[in-house]
Structure formats: C-alpha cells, structure tokens
Amino acid sequence: MDFHYLVQSQFIDKNNLVRISAALNEFHANKDAIIDARVCRGKANKVVNNWYILKLELMQSVIPSIRNSGVTAQWSAxxxxxxxxxxxxxxxxxxxxxxxxxxxxxxxxxxxxxxxxxxxxxxxxxxxxxxxxxxxxxxxxxxxxLAYDPSIQNISIDDVTLKFNLPDLRPALSNFLHHEASSEHDHIHAIGGPRRARPNAVLPFKKV
Structure with a gap:
C-alpha cells in the first residue's frame, strides 16, 4: 500500500525514491510470512506457494523508470x-x-x-x-x-478567479472596459500593459 501511494506523487525526488525502495524491500523481506500462512490464494481458492505475479514483477522497474522518464502520474489516463x-x-x-x-x-x-x-x-x-x-x-x-452549450454557463467573477487561478481578472476586465469606453468607435485598442485598476475594482456585471 505504501509503495502504491508513494509512486502516485506528482513530484518525486531522491528522498521519495528512497522511501519507495524501502517500502518494496520491506514487502520482500516479509512476504514469506504470507506463503507460510497459506493466505495467498488463486483460482478456485487454491493456495499459491510462489510469487510469480506479473504486476509484482512490474513493480521492480518502477524506480528505474522514474529516474529515466519522470513521475508515473504523467502516464495516467x-x-x-x-x-x-x-x-x-x-x-x-x-x-x-x-x-x-x-x-x-x-x-x-x-x-x-x-x-x-x-x-x-x-x-x-x-x-x-x-x-x-x-x-x-x-x-x-x-x-x-464552438460548442452550442458551454460546460460552465453561469459563474461569478470571483468564482472564475479562484477556479482558474486568475488573480488579476477583475482589474484586467476593468481596464479593458475603460479602454473600450474611451476609444473611438472604430479604433482597436491594445490589450495588455500595466494594470491600473485595483483588485477590488467595481464592474458593471457580476457574472459571466
């Protein structure tokens, strides 16, 4: 269990690899007790007296794979x-x-x-x-x-800020609206530059 949870980490350093290896070694050091207790069973509840298990064999290559290719979580579906x-x-x-x-x-x-x-x-x-x-x-x-129905049809500005980690969304919208209002009808103004509006700027709408 320790092994399976540790290898699912989004970030694994050398210390984590030591812990993963230790968990696997602990299992191998104590696995004979499971055979001796005759609790490892297969089809028809028949006692299995060996560890010829493909998934267990695969576990031996997890640490080398992480060292060569990075964390296993990137391969998750x-x-x-x-x-x-x-x-x-x-x-x-x-x-x-x-x-x-x-x-x-x-x-x-x-x-x-x-x-x-x-x-x-x-x-x-x-x-x-x-x-x-x-x-x-x-x-x-x-x-x-574009899809006819968006997955999010009604959400507050503050919720958008939290959900998509956009802390400057409110001042960005305020600046955009200010430029839009002060520009000529056919003038296309730039989007970007410093944020002059405050984080708590008041907008003419509450939801998008």
Whole structure:
C-alpha cells in the first residue's frame, strides 16, 4: 500500500525514491510470512506457494523508470477518462435509445458539408452583416466550430478567479472596459500593459 501511494506523487525526488525502495524491500523481506500462512490464494481458492505475479514483477522497474522518464502520474489516463465520461457516457445515458454510430456519421457529414459551406459563406459576407456571436468562423485555413452549450454557463467573477487561478481578472476586465469606453468607435485598442485598476475594482456585471 505504501509503495502504491508513494509512486502516485506528482513530484518525486531522491528522498521519495528512497522511501519507495524501502517500502518494496520491506514487502520482500516479509512476504514469506504470507506463503507460510497459506493466505495467498488463486483460482478456485487454491493456495499459491510462489510469487510469480506479473504486476509484482512490474513493480521492480518502477524506480528505474522514474529516474529515466519522470513521475508515473504523467502516464495516467484519468484526465481523458473524465472527458470520456462527461462527453460520451453522460449524454448517452440521458437518451439510451440514440444510435451513437448514426450520430457520429451524421455529425461528420454535417461538418464535412454544411459547416464547411457555411464558413466559406461567412468569409465573404459584408462586414457587420453576420449575426453574432459566431459559432463557426475561420482564420486562414483553420476553421473553428464552438460548442452550442458551454460546460460552465453561469459563474461569478470571483468564482472564475479562484477556479482558474486568475488573480488579476477583475482589474484586467476593468481596464479593458475603460479602454473600450474611451476609444473611438472604430479604433482597436491594445490589450495588455500595466494594470491600473485595483483588485477590488467595481464592474458593471457580476457574472459571466
């Protein structure tokens, strides 16, 4: 247990490697007691009197792997699994009768045909005639199609600041609005520079 928890650390230094190695050595030093007690059992509850276990063999290469390639946490599939749950499993459960393959084929066909044509049309529309906000747009040879429903639809400025670690968000928004209000209608002002607004600057809105 110590070994498994220690190797999941996001940062592992030489001292951590010593602790990981010690945990593994402690297991090997005492594993005969498990065999002697006949509590290591396999299929059909049959007693196993050896340690020919592939996962146990793999544990021997963990420390050399960390030294050569870094922490094992970087190989975790947790992030992609979470996305798979939110983007695939949850929508499917909401309507189990939907045919996923048909939806995928329809979406692919839709993007290959209609959206590509729509983006071409948008590029040649007169300035100011395209309805906003844009869900599909192109920059050079790259086309962007935004999701219809954002994952976060209503959140306070303060919550955004904490959630995404943006301590200067409020003063940045205040400065932007100040420049926007003081600039001419067709003038495009720069975004950046020193923050003149205070961290507790008052904004004309509370949520985004």
């Amino acid at each position: 947790d992030a992609t699994e979470h996305v798979h749950i939110t983007e695939i499993k949850v929508p499917v459960r909401s309507d189990e009768k939907q045919n996923i393959k048909a939806l995928a084929d329809a979406a692919r066909s839709h993007m290959d045909n209609k959206d590509t044509d729509d983006i071409e049309v948008l590029q040649h529309k007169p300035v100011g005639s395209v309805p906003l906000p844009l869900h599909s747009f192109a920059i050079g040879h790259i086309a962007f199609h």
